[in-house]
Amino acid sequence: MHSLMDTLLVVVVLTNLWLLGSGRIGASINAAAAQGVVLGVLAVLIEEGRLGVPLVAFAVLSGVMKGVVFPWLLRRAQRVAGVNREIEPLVGYTVSVLAGVAALGIAMRLSARLPLPAPAPSALMVPVALFTLFSGLFLIVSRKKAITQVTGYLVMENGIYTLGMAIAREEPFLVQLGVLLDLFVGVFVMGIAIFHISREFDHIDTDQLSALKDTQS
Amino acid sequence: MSAALVIMPLAAGCAAFVARWRWLRQAILLAVTGAHAVLTACCWFTRREAAPGAWLALDAPGLLFLSITSLLALLAAVYSIGYLRRERESGHEDFEEGFVFANQPEAVFTGCLLVFLGTMSLVCVSRHFGVLWVAIEATTLASAPLIHFHRHHRSLEAAWKYLLICSVGIALALLGTYFLSVAVAGPDGAAPQLSVAVGAWAGKSAQGAWLRAAFICMLVGYGTKMGLAPMHTWLPDAHSEAPSLVSALLSGALLNCAFLALLRMSGVCGALGEGAFCGRLLAGFGLLSMGVAAVFIVAQRDFKRLLAYSSVEHMGILAFGAGIGLLAAGTGGAGGALLHAANHSTVKALLFLVAGNVIAAYKTKDIGSVRGMLRVQPASGVLWLAGIIAITGMPPFGVFVGKFMILKAAFDARLGWCAAVALGIMAVIFLCMTRAAAGMVFGDAPAGMARERELRATIVPPMALCALALVLGVCVPGALQQLIAAAVAALGGRP
Numbered sequence: 001m002h003s004l005m006d007t008l009l010v011v012v013v014l015t016n017l018w019l020l021g022s023g024r025i026g027a028s029i030n031a032a033a034a035q036g037v038v039l040g041v042l043a044v045l046i047e048e049g050r051l052g053v054p055l056v057a058f059a060v061l062s063g064v065m066k067g068v069v070f071p072w073l074l075r076r077a078q079r080v081a082g083v084n085r086e087i088e089p090l091v092g093y094t095v096s097v098l099a100g101v102a103a104l105g106i107a108m109r110l111s112a113r114l115p116l117p118a119p120a121p122s123a124l125m126v127p128v129a130l131f132t133l134f135s136g137l138f139l140i141v142s143r144k145k146a147i148t149q150v151t152g153y154l155v156m157e158n159g160i161y162t163l164g165m166a167i168a169r170e171e172p173f174l175v176q177l178g179v180l181l182d183l184f185v186g187v188f189v190m191g192i193a194i195f196h197i198s199r200e201f202d203h204i205d206t207d208q209l210s211a212l213k214d215t216q217s
Numbered sequence: 218m219s220a221a222l223v224i225m226p227l228a229a230g231c232a233a234f235v236a237r238w239r240w241l242r243q244a245i246l247l248a249v250t251g252a253h254a255v256l257t258a259c260c261w262f263t264r265r266e267a268a269p270g271a272w273l274a275l276d277a278p279g280l281l282f283l284s285i286t287s288l289l290a291l292l293a294a295v296y297s298i299g300y301l302r303r304e305r306e307s308g309h310e311d312f313e314e315g316f317v318f319a320n321q322p323e324a325v326f327t328g329c330l331l332v333f334l335g336t337m338s339l340v341c342v343s344r345h346f347g348v349l350w351v352a353i354e355a356t357t358l359a360s361a362p363l364i365h366f367h368r369h370h371r372s373l374e375a376a377w378k379y380l381l382i383c384s385v386g387i388a389l390a391l392l393g394t395y396f397l398s399v400a401v402a403g404p405d406g407a408a409p410q411l412s413v414a415v416g417a418w419a420g421k422s423a424q425g426a427w428l429r430a431a432f433i434c435m436l437v438g439y440g441t442k443m444g445l446a447p448m449h450t451w452l453p454d455a456h457s458e459a460p461s462l463v464s465a466l467l468s469g470a471l472l473n474c475a476f477l478a479l480l481r482m483s484g485v486c487g488a489l490g491e492g493a494f495c496g497r498l499l500a501g502f503g504l505l506s507m508g509v510a511a512v513f514i515v516a517q518r519d520f521k522r523l524l525a526y527s528s529v530e531h532m533g534i535l536a537f538g539a540g541i542g543l544l545a546a547g548t549g550g551a552g553g554a555l556l557h558a559a560n561h562s563t564v565k566a567l568l569f570l571v572a573g574n575v576i577a578a579y580k581t582k583d584i585g586s587v588r589g590m591l592r593v594q595p596a597s598g599v600l601w602l603a604g605i606i607a608i609t610g611m612p613p614f615g616v617f618v619g620k621f622m623i624l625k626a627a628f629d630a631r632l633g634w635c636a637a638v639a640l641g642i643m644a645v646i647f648l649c650m651t652r653a654a655a656g657m658v659f660g661d662a663p664a665g666m667a668r669e670r671e672l673r674a675t676i677v678p679p680m681a682l683c684a685l686a687l688v689l690g691v692c693v694p695g696a697l698q699q700l701i702a703a704a705v706a707a708l709g710g711r712p
Contacts, residue, residue, distance in 0.1 A: 117402040117424070133392075140385060146377070153384060160392050168395040172410075174272075175347030179391065182354040186384055189358050193365075193377050200370050209374040212454040214513055214522065 002122060005045050008038050009124045012162070013104065016135040019155060020100040021093045023086045025147055029074045032151050035132075035158050036066020043165055046121045054173050062161075062180055070154060070187050077191040078147055081198035090207075091142040100135060107131040116167060125166040133159030146194045146204040150187065157183055218263075219273045219342040222256055222283070223335050225249060230331030234324055242327045243298055249331060250287075250294040253338070257287040261696065269417055270410065273342045277703035281555060282477050283341035285562045286470040290334045292678035293462040296570055297330070299674030300462055303577050311369055312580040318369040326366055333359040333466065340474040346394045346411040349478055350387070353442060356471055357383045364459040375451075375458035382451040383442055390438025390478075393431045397482075400427035401489070413481040415709035418488040428491050435482045436498060443475035444532045445502045446509035453513070456525035457582065461573025464521065468528045468569060469562035476535055476558060483543055484708040492543045492709075500540030504635060506533030507642045514649050519582045520575070523653060524568050527608060530646055531561045537639060538623035542710050545630030549622050551710040555701045557619025560689055561608075564616055567682035568604040570675070571597050575657070578669050584653045589662035594669050598658045600679045605654035607686050609647040615689030 015035045019028055040063025047055055078084075091099070107130035120126050136156025140149050164171055197204050229249040236242045260280055268274060275283065301323060309318050336359050339352035357380065365376040398411055400423045409421075441448040456464045483495040510530035517523045535554050542551025574597040579587050590598030607614035620643070627636035688694070705711070 115424070115426070117399060137385070140381070149381060153381070153388075156385065156388055160388055160395070163392065164395045168398040171347060171395070171398065172345075175345065175351065178348065178351035179354075182351055182358065185358045186354070186380075189361055190380060193361070193373070193380060196365065196368070196373055197377065200368075200373055206377065209370075209377060211371050212374055212378075212458070214453070214517070 005042065005122045006124055008042050008045070009122060009128045011038050012128050012132060012158075016132055016155070017097060017100050019139060019151070020096040020135060023089070023093060025078055025084060025086060025145065025151075026075070028086075028148060028151050029071050029078070032154050032158075033067045033071040035155065036070070037063045039063075039158055039162060039165075040066065042162075046165055058173060058176060058180075061177075065180060065184060066154070066158070069184065073187050073191045074147060074150065077194040080195050081147065081204045083145060083147070083204060086143055086145050086148050089143050091138075096138070096142060099138060100131075103134040103138070104131045107134060120166040125162065129159050129162035129166055131159070132156075132162060135159070144205045144207050146190075146197055146206050149206060150190045150194070153190075154183075154187070218256070218260065219275050222253065222275075222338045222342060223273070225256075226253060226331045226335035226338065230328045230333075230335060233331055234328035236324060239323065242324060246294045246297065246327050246331065250291040250334065253334065254287045254291045257284055261700075269412070269414060272345045272348055273339075274344050275342050276344075276414070277700055277707045278477060278480060278555070279341040279343075281559065281700055281704050282473050283338060285473060285559055286334070286337045286341065289466055289469045289562060289566050290330075290337075292566065292570075292681060293466055294330070296462045296465075296573075296675055296678045297327075299672040300460065300573060301326075303672065303675075307577070309367075313371075313582075316369070318367060321362065321366045321368060325362060329359055329362045330463075330466075333363065335359075337470055337474050340477065344413050346397060346413060346482070349413065349481070350391050350394055353390070353439065353475060353478055354384070354387050356474060357387065357442070360463070360467065360471065363463045364455050366460045366463065367458075372458040375454040379451045379455040382448075386438050386441025386448060388438070389441075390435050393434030393438055393482075396427050396431035396434060397485075400424050400431055413485065415484040415488045415707065418485050421489065423489040423491075425491060428486060428489055429494055432482060432486050432491065432495050432498070436479065436502065439475045439478045439482075440502060440536075443472050443479065443536075444506075444529050445536060446506040446529060446533070449506065449509070449529045449532075452529060453522045453525040456528065456569075457519060457521040461521075461569050461576065464524070464572070465566040465569035468524070469566035472528060472532055473558050473562060476532065476539075479536070480539055480708055483539060484710070487543055487709045492546075496540045496543030498540070499536045499543065500632075500635065503533040503535070503537030503540055504638060506530065506536065507639060508533075511642045511645050514646050517649070517653070518584050520584050520587070520653065520657070521569075521572055521582050523584070523650065524565065524572060527646070527650065528561075528565060530642075531557070531565070531608075534620065534623060534639070535561070537635070538619075538626065541623065541626045541630050541632065541635075542705070544632070545626070547711040548626035548629040550626035550630070551705045551708065552701050553619055553622030553626055555704055556689075556693065556697075557616065557623060559697075560615035560619045560686065563682050563686045563689065564604055564607045564614065567600065567679045567686065568608060570679040570682070571601045571604060574671065574675050575601070577675075578666075579663075584657060586663070587657040588660045589666075590658045592662045592668065593666050594671050596671050596676050596680075600676075600683055602654055602658045603683055603686075604679075605650055607683075607690075609650050610643060611647075613690045614686045615693075616686070618690060618693065 139152025
């Protein structure tokens with residue numbers, strides 16, 4: 001069971017690197033979706049032995065949301081906006097992947113020094129969670145298209161979710177459900193905002209959103 | 218009772234989304250905000266200890282912030298009738314760049330207002346850190362559409378920044394919540410319930426490093442939402458582009474909700490023995506916010522952004538007061554901060570509502586272009602002047618009392634240099650804001666502007682707030698004093 005868990009965690013790492021190195025928005029959405037599904041499976045694997053109906057139901061729900069509903073919402077926004085590629089990101093793809101590898105190293109080092117009260121289900125879990133978190137943050141600040149930023153936000157949430165699975169397993173079921181609901185409404189509202197941005201500006205480059213500032217020329 | 222306070226506005230919000238007639242939407246808005254205020258008032262008389270394990274219950278700090286929220290929501294609802302009427306009558310031409318834009322459908326606006334009220338009520342009644350996080354994130358999502366009421370590129374930019382910066386910031390607060398559960402986990406790895414009740418944590422132990430990490434994550438996360446510098450960047454944009462009544466709610470009610478979350482976390486940290494660490498961080502961020510706000514206020518030419526930066530300043534004062542309260546219990550810093558929160562909300566909401574009237578009459582947000590308010594709209598002019606005098610901390614208004622208590626606490630805590638810095642910053646802000654306001658209120662009206670007929674619905678709410686600010690300045694009612702003392706005790710401090 002442990003080897004399966006580790007394999008899935010490696011898949012998460014690979015999706016992160018893929019996200020960092022790819023400029024195709026459709027592929028990024030798919031990668032984030034795959035990550036969500038993998039994490040749903042992982043949530044079930046971790047709790048083997050004390051599986052209950054609410055737990056499985058939540059894992060399935062979260063997998064369906066992240067694997068089906070969110071990508072569907074994002075792809076709709078993408079169709080409306082009519083963009084396929086992230087053009088001229090603030091940080092190039094090669095550099096992004098290298099930064100990702102460095103972030104993975106930092107995550108490994110950091111998690112080796114964190115004193116956990118109870119051992120995590122897998123030794124890889126905390127570093128992978130931190131790496132996912134860093135990747136999401138990096139995507140948000142280094143990409144221009146609004147959709148890619150939302151994808152980055154989802155990746156970041158995935159990282160926090162994984163960390164929660166590893167270290168805070170007592171989080172009540174209803175709270176997790178609330179977090180998922182917030183995430184859903186968040187993606188929904190951001191999708192609407194992307195729709196309005198593309199209609200107002202004919203593009204969704206957020207670095208062009210710069211009319212509001214304190215010093216007028 | 219506390220569930221009703223949350224569910225009623227949420228359900229009414231959904232009803233307002235689908236209601237087809239304007240009179241019906243307005244009736245729903247007024248009836249529900251009115252009922253919410255009445256329910257909240259009833260809570261003042263039927264206060265009892267919250268059950269230890271309950272997820273939703275109203276304690277003293279929750280009741281204080283809920284009362285502010287509920288009152289502002291009711292007044293904003295009254296104001297919205299006049300505001301929406303004005304919006305329908307005036308052409309939708311942008312006064313800064315001259316293009317024509319559409320407004321959001323009123324049904325969406327009304328619905329989001331009610332949902333926003335429901336989510337803020339949930340923040341006030343949450344007794345569990347997880348629920349608290351869910352509620353605060355929900356307030357972001359409910360209020361983002363409100364900022365984009367005028368459908369043009371500037372409001373869209375403001376809404377997008379708000380949505381993204383606050384969502385990412387609050388995600389860090391979720392991380393902080395997980396860290397907290399690690400910090401308090403027993404040796405077997407089982408974490409106790411993450412209750413916000415400080416009493417439940419007394420005598421328990423926690424791992425210091427994890428607890429400090431949790432507090433830092435929450436300070437950054439909820440601090441983003443509260444508008445503490447340097448995470449405040451969304452705030453001036455959102456406040457200046459949102460409709461004025463929404464700005465009033467954002468500044469008066471929403472920022473307080475994030476402050477409540479920070480207060481609860483710092484209270485728990487204090488009970489677990491990390492109070493001094495949290496206090497230093499809070500006071501430091503508070504001073505930094507005040508300083509940053511002063512820099513931007515000095516050169517400000519847009520009066521709504523002026524008010525927004527004033528909110529950053531006051532959030533800094535709140536954080537400073539709370540920090541002093543943690544560093545030196547019994548000096549009254551925490552009580553001062555709570556009183557100041559109530560006063561700031563009252564006066565800032567008054568100012569934003571009046572700012573809406575100014576924009577409607579002068580069609581500009583430029584401080585230099587507004588002249589002679591006393592001749593064009595006398596009621597708004599007087600209220601604007603009173604509000605600016607109040608917000609800068611002049612007696613006889615309540616803000617003075619709160620600021621005085623916080624500064625006195627700082628001196629008592631042997632942090633005189635902090636208090637001196639704070640006092641200097643406040644003096645600079647006082648000079649800049651009163652100069653700006655005097656130029657707007659006095660003088661001759663611009664050519665071609667005659668005296669306007671002011672709508673009653675847009676004058677009565679700020680008048681009520683002005684009266685309240687005066688009452689709070691002349692004498693703090695006994696019931697409020699008791700509530701603040703109970704709130705300080707519930708947050709782990711000594712009154």
